[in-house]
Amino acid sequence: MSALLDIQNVTRRYPRPRQRLLHRPEPLVALDNASLTLNAGETYGIVGESGSGKTTLARLVMGFEAPDNGRVLLGGEDLHALPEHILRQRRQTFQMVFQDPFGSLDPRRPVGWSVGQPLRATGQQPAPAQIAQTFERVGLSASDAERYPHEFSGGQRQRIAIARAIITKPRLLVADEAVSALDVSVRAQILNLLLDLQDEFGLAMLFVTHDLAVVANLCDHLLVLRNGRTVEQGPAQAILTNPQTDYTTMLLDAARVTPAGHSAPARTTT
Amino acid sequence: MIRRAPVNLWIGGALVAMMTAIALLSLVWTPYDHTLLDIPAKFAAPSAEHWLGTDQLGRDVVSLLMAASVNSLTVAFVAVGLGGAIGTLLGLAASAWGGWVEAIVMRLVDLGFAFPALLFAIMLAAAFGPSLSNAILAIAFINIPVFARVARGAANQIWTRDFVLAGQAAGMGRAALTRDHILPNIAAPIIVQATIEFAVAILAEAALSYLGLGAQPPMPSWGRMLSEAQTLMYLAPELAIYPGLCIILAVLGFGLLGDGLRDVTDPRLARTRA
Numbered sequence: 242m243s244a245l246l247d248i249q250n251v252t253r254r255y256p257r258p259r260q261r262l263l264h265r266p267e268p269l270v271a272l273d274n275a276s277l278t279l280n281a282g283e284t285y286g287i288v289g290e291s292g293s294g295k296t297t298l299a300r301l302v303m304g305f306e307a308p309d310n311g312r313v314l315l316g317g318e319d320l321h322a323l324p325e326h327i328l329r330q331r332r333q334t335f336q337m338v339f340q341d342p343f344g345s346l347d348p349r350r351p352v353g354w355s356v357g358q359p360l361r362a363t364g365q366q367p368a369p370a371q372i373a374q375t376f377e378r379v380g381l382s383a384s385d386a387e388r389y390p391h392e393f394s395g396g397q398r399q400r401i402a403i404a405r406a407i408i409t410k411p412r413l414l415v416a417d418e419a420v421s422a423l424d425v426s427v428r429a430q431i432l433n434l435l436l437d438l439q440d441e442f443g444l445a446m447l448f449v450t451h452d453l454a455v456v457a458n459l460c461d462h463l464l465v466l467r468n469g470r471t472v473e474q475g476p477a478q479a480i481l482t483n484p485q486t487d488y489t490t491m492l493l494d495a496a497r498v499t500p501a502g503h504s505a506p507a508r509t510t511t
Numbered sequence: 512m513i514r515r516a517p518v519n520l521w522i523g524g525a526l527v528a529m530m531t532a533i534a535l536l537s538l539v540w541t542p543y544d545h546t547l548l549d550i551p552a553k554f555a556a557p558s559a560e561h562w563l564g565t566d567q568l569g570r571d572v573v574s575l576l577m578a579a580s581v582n583s584l585t586v587a588f589v590a591v592g593l594g595g596a597i598g599t600l601l602g603l604a605a606s607a608w609g610g611w612v613e614a615i616v617m618r619l620v621d622l623g624f625a626f627p628a629l630l631f632a633i634m635l636a637a638a639f640g641p642s643l644s645n646a647i648l649a650i651a652f653i654n655i656p657v658f659a660r661v662a663r664g665a666a667n668q669i670w671t672r673d674f675v676l677a678g679q680a681a682g683m684g685r686a687a688l689t690r691d692h693i694l695p696n697i698a699a700p701i702i703v704q705a706t707i708e709f710a711v712a713i714l715a716e717a718a719l720s721y722l723g724l725g726a727q728p729p730m731p732s733w734g735r736m737l738s739e740a741q742t743l744m745y746l747a748p749e750l751a752i753y754p755g756l757c758i759i760l761a762v763l764g765f766g767l768l769g770d771g772l773r774d775v776t777d778p779r780l781a782r783t784r785a
Binding site: 303305325329330332333336337339340341344345346347348349350355358359361362363402405 | 672673674676677678679680681682683684687691692695696
């Protein structure tokens with residue numbers, strides 16, 4: 242039995258604009274030879290600062306763009322080798338929660354419409370009962386489905402985004418900075434919701450974040466990225482308690498440091 | 512966010528509402544039949560019977576102007592609707608598929624912009640004979656590139672939004688994403704552009720009719736009234752002034768309305784303007 246998600250040596254380069262007419266600049270290597278395997282029910286944390294390539298990795302896994310080298314295997318299938326119509330059917334099995342809860346819902350659609358979208362995309366007519374059930378599962382009320390995104394707070398919108406991501410009962414959930422835009426107290430609620438859902442569905446989660454404090458108690462494995470390169474990788478506990486590189490130590494310190502005049506950052510509990 | 516409607520919106524809206532009301536009224540009632548000739552009463556001065564007098568054939572000027580407003584509005588509506596729909600679809604397709612689709616569409620659009628509209632209308636008239644429907648086709652054609660550019664620009668912005676990515680992650684194709692997310696979210700700039708193009712279309716119709724390439728007799732048209740009055744400029748200058756004023760007010764009305772709508776729907780532009 243192969244792993245649910247198997248990322249094999251993916252590299253992604255972005256061409257840079259020409260500065261001089263006859264000189265083609267070296268492409269920007271956003272992600273360099275990254276690999277990981279993720280099994281059902283496990284959580285993999287992708288950690289790094291801005292520009293480290295963590296979002297590129299998430300976009301590759303979601304099939305929004307293709308790697309220049311390497312493969313992304315989902316359930317044994319090479320995601321980027323699938324024909325378009327097959328890939329679109331497979332999308333039910335891997336879903337994503339975006340960073341910005343204000344941007345990830347169409348402002349012109351009732352949120353119930355957005356939540357039903359993954360079903361509608363494959364030609365199913367989402368039953369109102371199913372939408373209502375999903376809303377209640379993420380801690381909202383069934384009547385919220387008729388309302389529009391601007392009527393909700395950031396935390397509620399992230400719950401709606403999670404409802405959209407789980408309505409097809411996916412096997413993999415990619416969370417790209419899914420709690421970064423939220424208040425600390427709301428952040429803990431959303432993290433708890435994600436963990437509950439993971440237990441319930443046996444979800445595998447790819448958790449992309451810049452904040453080690455968020456993933457500390459959440460992840461089974463960690464991949465630490467810097468400038469697209471893998472800095473450290475392995476069991477989360479080992480890395481957190483015994484970081485091997487200055488970079489990881491720095492990220493750990495950043496997560497622990499309490500700036501003067503601010504209250505201590507809440508460590509998330511599971 | 513609802514802000515106080517700007518003054519150009521009010522003035523433009525009032526002018527457009529007035530013009531529309533007059534055009535609708537003329538469908539059921541005009542002071543006289545605008546085709547009714549009354550040669551003995553030609554060049555009558557404004558009076559209680561003929562509010563703005565009569566023309567060289569004794570026709571009632573008010574009735575002519577009213578009937579011509581229907582023509583102007585219909586031509587503008589059909590031409591902008593047709594050109595706007597085709598242009599918007601092309602722009603949406605260019606934005607959705609990119610690559611060679613976008614390259615071909617946008618180069619054709621450049622070609623459309625490079626082509627003088629009146630010249631194209633004259634060419635159509637030369638090939639198929641002068642008629643109102645050819646004038647409509649010509650005006651529709653010059654609208655296609657305008658809407659294609661506006662639609663593509665607005666759509667490109669929407670494509671970068673997370674909710675479109677979420678739709679893609681949900682398994683929707685480009686056509687479905689365009690239908691469900693892109694089109695509803697670019698409706699505002701398209702409507703604004705359509706209002707402004709209405710003004711341009713009314714002007715274009717008047718110009719084509721003036722040249723004899725638009726409305727054919729006996730269909731009344733402001734542009735043709737102008738050209739007929741031109742030969743009588745020294746005898747009865749007011750006959751040229753009335754349709755001229757109508758054209759100015761109609762174009763001004765739609766122009767101001769479009770401007771005002773843009774200020775209301777796009778706060779960024781409103782701020783730079785102030």
